[in-house]
Amino acid sequence: MLDLLKEPVLAVQEFVVLAGRAFQNIFRKPHYFDDVILQMDTIGVGSLVVVVLVGLFSGVVMALQMSRALAQYGEVEKTGTLVAITLARELGPVLTAIMMAGRNSSGIASELGSMKVTEQIDAMRALGTDPIQKLVTPRLVATCFMLPLLTVIADFVGLFGGWVIAIVKLHLTSRLYWTSSWQALEWNDVAQGLIKPLVFAVVVSLIGCFYGLRASGGTQGVGRATTQAMVAATIMIFITDVMITEMFVSQGVS
Amino acid sequence: MAETGSPSVLRFENVTVSFDGEAVLRDVSFEAFEGESRVILGAAGSGKTVLLKTALGLVQPDSGRVLVFGKDLGKMREGQLFDIRSRIGMVFQESALFDSLNIEENVAYPLRNQKSIRCPAGEVHGRVEQALDFVELGGTLEKFPAELSGGMRRRAAIARAVVTAPPLVLYDSPSAGLDPITAHTIMALLIKERDMTQTTTILVTYRYQDGNLMANFRYNSKQGRLEPARHSDGPLPCTTFMVLREGRLVFEGDQDRLESTADEYISKFCKHRE
Numbered sequence: 284m285l286d287l288l289k290e291p292v293l294a295v296q297e298f299v300v301l302a303g304r305a306f307q308n309i310f311r312k313p314h315y316f317d318d319v320i321l322q323m324d325t326i327g328v329g330s331l332v333v334v335v336l337v338g339l340f341s342g343v344v345m346a347l348q349m350s351r352a353l354a355q356y357g358e359v360e361k362t363g364t365l366v367a368i369t370l371a372r373e374l375g376p377v378l379t380a381i382m383m384a385g386r387n388s389s390g391i392a393s394e395l396g397s398m399k400v401t402e403q404i405d406a407m408r409a410l411g412t413d414p415i416q417k418l419v420t421p422r423l424v425a426t427c428f429m430l431p432l433l434t435v436i437a438d439f440v441g442l443f444g445g446w447v448i449a450i451v452k453l454h455l456t457s458r459l460y461w462t463s464s465w466q467a468l469e470w471n472d473v474a475q476g477l478i479k480p481l482v483f484a485v486v487v488s489l490i491g492c493f494y495g496l497r498a499s500g501g502t503q504g505v506g507r508a509t510t511q512a513m514v515a516a517t518i519m520i521f522i523t524d525v526m527i528t529e530m531f532v533s534q535g536v537s
Numbered sequence: 538m539a540e541t542g543s544p545s546v547l548r549f550e551n552v553t554v555s556f557d558g559e560a561v562l563r564d565v566s567f568e569a570f571e572g573e574s575r576v577i578l579g580a581a582g583s584g585k586t587v588l589l590k591t592a593l594g595l596v597q598p599d600s601g602r603v604l605v606f607g608k609d610l611g612k613m614r615e616g617q618l619f620d621i622r623s624r625i626g627m628v629f630q631e632s633a634l635f636d637s638l639n640i641e642e643n644v645a646y647p648l649r650n651q652k653s654i655r656c657p658a659g660e661v662h663g664r665v666e667q668a669l670d671f672v673e674l675g676g677t678l679e680k681f682p683a684e685l686s687g688g689m690r691r692r693a694a695i696a697r698a699v700v701t702a703p704p705l706v707l708y709d710s711p712s713a714g715l716d717p718i719t720a721h722t723i724m725a726l727l728i729k730e731r732d733m734t735q736t737t738t739i740l741v742t743y744r745y746q747d748g749n750l751m752a753n754f755r756y757n758s759k760q761g762r763l764e765p766a767r768h769s770d771g772p773l774p775c776t777t778f779m780v781l782r783e784g785r786l787v788f789e790g791d792q793d794r795l796e797s798t799a800d801e802y803i804s805k806f807c808k809h810r811e
């Protein structure tokens with residue numbers, strides 16, 4: 284039983300050490316700004332299309348679903364309210380982060396994993412660079428910038444999707460839709476909607492790096508690390524989502 | 538063998554290294570001196586790579602001490618380790634060139650990143666070209682590692698390891714996986730580097746021919762090729778052989794002793810003398 288627990292406990296410990304060093308390095312020289320910019324490009328700009336699509340369709344679906352539920356109470360005009368709240372609090376951050384887990388946690392894990400199994404990580408250390416400083420920290424910083432940004436984009440595109448349904452299918456006026464959605468948002472929705480993607484960014488980038496750096500056993504090991512990173516990041520997104528939501532709810536501000 | 542008077546370059550004292558509770562280096566002790574060549578023979582999985590990584594401080598021993606240039610790696614912080622590593626060149630088994638960088642950037646990497654090297658930015662390009670010319674790989678600066686053949690990648694890795702002119706160079710199976718002709722040219726480069734700069738060289742290999750070349754040939758810079766050492770003047774390069782078996786050092790000595798040994802595992806390595 285104890286042996287069974289040893290492995291995961293050691294892994295968590297290793298992860299915490301990695302996270303600690305990755306954050307420390309943000310404030311330490313040398314800074315690899317070029318790598319941060321490069322990662323912002325691959326992580327952020329590269330994910331734009333998929334995030335826009337996911338945001339759009341979740342807004343459309345939410346508007347359709349909510350309008351049916353609201354019709355039972357004769358309050359179809361509140362569609363904008365519900366779309367705005369669900370997008371800002373939950374769907375925007377969570378769906379964007381899950382797309383990033385699928386695209387970037389796994390991408391980071393396979394990139395660092397192949398560097399690990401071909402001894403490039405060792406070479407990096409032998410040639411004077413700290414792989415955490417050079418590889419992990421830039422990915423962490425870049426994701427922490429891009430994920431909130433992408434989430435906001437997904438939110439707005441989702442609102443736009445809801446608007447299309449409101450006009451075309453529910454025959455609401457534009458004005459009604461936008462004012463009801465705008466007024467629905469309070470500061471704590473916005474806070475939730477920005478804190479969540481920041482936490483998810485840490486999860487997505489560090490889990491990708493973690494599994495990549497501990498890959499072993501040739502190309503097979505890289506494949507394994509890639510899948511593990513994606514699954515672990517997705518699960519951790521849901522767990523941290525529950526924790527953050529619970530914090531906001533229990534503060535009574537929600 | 539130990540040249541008396543030469544300073545110690547690399548010293549292992551009862552070093553044991555294990556992964557997940559399994560020892561891959563067991564109680565290994567030896568000492569290499571300045572100017573010496575060492576050939577470490579061993580079957581696949583005998584711990585040759587781990588030994589080199591331990592010498593670089595990339596792997597921490599569970600017990601025992603590793604001293605590089607007389608300094609104990611176990612007593613160093615990461616920053617000091619980087620200083621020591623900047624004085625050691627390492628050629629990894631599969632070259633370990635950075636896939637995302639082209640050959641010029643790869644070779645320039647230690648010049649730009651080793652803090653204690655302090656190469657002025659204006660000199661980097663010249664030194665990279667010089668190192669690539671040394672391994673006869675000029676004209677590939679813009680290429681990426683994936684575009685090169687295995688032998689060319691090996692050459693680029695050698696250029697990257699020696700561009701900083703380190704006094705100690707470690708080679709991890711530099712001829713593994715190459716055809717015999719390419720393997721020979723790589724070995725010729727190794728000996729050229731050793732003889733032109735008098736670096737201490739540690740060569741890990743499972744091919745006895747490589748060790749034999751190391752021990753008995755030298756680089757003739759006038760003719761630009763290898764020649765048997767006995768035909769040229771000057772002292773012979775001193776070459777010591779070691780044999781690793783399942784993490785244990787089972788032999789240390791010169792070539793004559795190696796070839797006259799009765800041990801079956803050890804003599805298997807020197808059956809195929811060219």
Ligand SMILES: Nc1ncnc2c1ncn2[C@@H]1O[C@H](COP(=O)(O)OP(=O)(O)O)[C@@H](O)[C@H]1O
Binds near residue numbers: 583584
């Ligand atoms: N990072 C590691 N984790 C676990 N086991 C390792 C690691 N590196 C090497 N080993 C094991 O150590 C043994 C020796 O490996 P190595 O030094 O690579 O052998 P070789 O002599 O072929 O270079 C092998 O059994 C290998 O599986």
Ligand SMILES: [Mg+2]
Binds near residue numbers: 709710
């Ligand atoms: Mg090896």
